[in-house]
Amino acid sequence: MSPAVAMRRPALFLAFWLLGSLVLAFIVVPLLSLVAAPGVTGLVRAAAMPDVRAAIALSLGAALVAAALAAVSGVPLAYVLARSAFPGKGIVEAVVDLPLTVPHTVAGIALLLAFGREGVLGEPAAAWFGLRFWGTFAGIVVGMLFVSLPYAVNASRIGFEEAIDPHLEKVARTLGAGPWRVFTRIALPLAWRGVMAGITLTFARAISEFATVALLAYYPMTAPIKVYELFLRFGLDDATGAAVLFLGIVLLLFVLLRQFAYGRGGNRGFGR
């Protein structure tokens, strides 16, 4: 809405702002309550617990691996979906979005069946590569990847579709560049923002996943599972310290990732 239109309807605009501030409060108030709750001593106590530190480190590591895998596998798929028309494209798109709609406990069971000891993927992976998913780092990554992959694909795809005039890729081909060179030199740099936004979202979604990961690999414990366990065993106070520590580190990383994503593409001409 342009400012001029907003000026003409001050009452409506005011009402919308009131509703909007309710939304903002709904997000900010619980997080502020959380941050205010433990105090410095609670944070220090949580940070002093080796199992809390290990859980946070594990979450960060697994989420980074999941985001990297999502980038390597999801960005090419996003490019294909953005650039080609083929029969059954709608089905492929629906499949990509499926993890967003499947309840996460259900996703966990499904992954357990596929990647478990006797699963169609788990059994050959163990037999051929010695790769086990049940109660392992690999299992945590698989759980995270399943629920977060759609963000990488969809955001990258929007990047490829909206940031790039299709004529640019055509002209690059006529200038002698093959499809791979066009992808790496033209498409990827121009869609950089969308791709990085997708990877950042994937990372954020992956690191916060609880249910899917818990069903496939309760141990070793990721930070969300550790927070849950502290809450069950020792109550709200201990859980809160670990939760705030986790939140702080995740937010810091999120800000750094965004900086990296937008800092690099920020002053480049992305218009058509």
Next chain:
Amino acid sequence: MSAQALAVEGVSVALDAFALRDLSLAVTPGEVLVLLGPNGAGKSVILETIAGFHRPLQGRVRIGDRDVTALPPEARHVGYVFQNFALFPHLSVAQNVRFATEARGTARAGRLEGERRITALLARFDLARIADRRPADLSGGEKQRVALARALATDPAVFLFDEPFSALDAATRDALRDELADFLREAGVPALYVTHDYAEAMAFADQVAVVDGGTIVQCGPAERVFAAPGTARIARMIGVENIVEGQVRAVADGEAILALGSSEFRVPLHDRAVAAGQRVSVSVRAEDLSVLLPGQAPSAADIVVPARILRLANRGPLVRVDCDCGFPLIACVTRAQCRQLALAPGHQVLVALPRAALNLLAG
């Protein structure tokens, strides 16, 4: 075959909602062929097929003496210039040009040689001064020069222009049109130029092909196509203002005697076959007509009909004069003529039609 810079031979292409049907055209070295036609006629699809973005169901595409029908776009050596020039927005002017030399592998022959070539191209198109700028900071003219330099960097065998000016304002368009016409004349690279704008076609064309419904409906030297469109539909597509219908009274000495309104005309037949009694249409361009005051003597080559002026309309430097001669007729005069003749709606005048400008339409 090698006498032609570009030849499209019997090409058919099927796309989702569109098809090219058995299309053939040829461009000889140093010549500009303009593809003229309404939006959606298939002009861009023809260029894309030549560049290698659509695989023909049948037929061949030859560039020089190479059959490129099965080659991908990067192996065809065409210089493609798109609407708005399609410069890479994340690369500087020099990098845009360098992309072409690197991609074509000319730089592999020697990095120094590649850089020397880039420097020469930047100098030739007066771009050295702005080599580090991004496309977003360039004027329309600078963008066009970068697009031409970049395309030339690949040593294209043929240039393809896809309505490069369609998104520009009128003043910029006029300036760039002259600049591009000069470039095409000097560079001598054969070119295929797509437009739906008759004035643009006039500016560039050696040959004109009129495209309609995925096929070429008329092709020939520009002067001939513009003066003698084959059908009423083609005449309308190339911007002919006057298409008048009449009846053939008689045919004699390579001429048809036509009744139009209350007047009788002798129209050259050329190769058209008509019979007495048949209803036919004649096209004539407004700019070929002249407006005279009653009593002024016409030239012997003209047919003169009395007319009443219905309205005057400004068309840039010209004035369009809508007349009623018993049938509607549109003429164009300069502003100066309009003033000298004191033309005004309601006035009685004479309209002179040069016999040679009258074109008998088929169908």
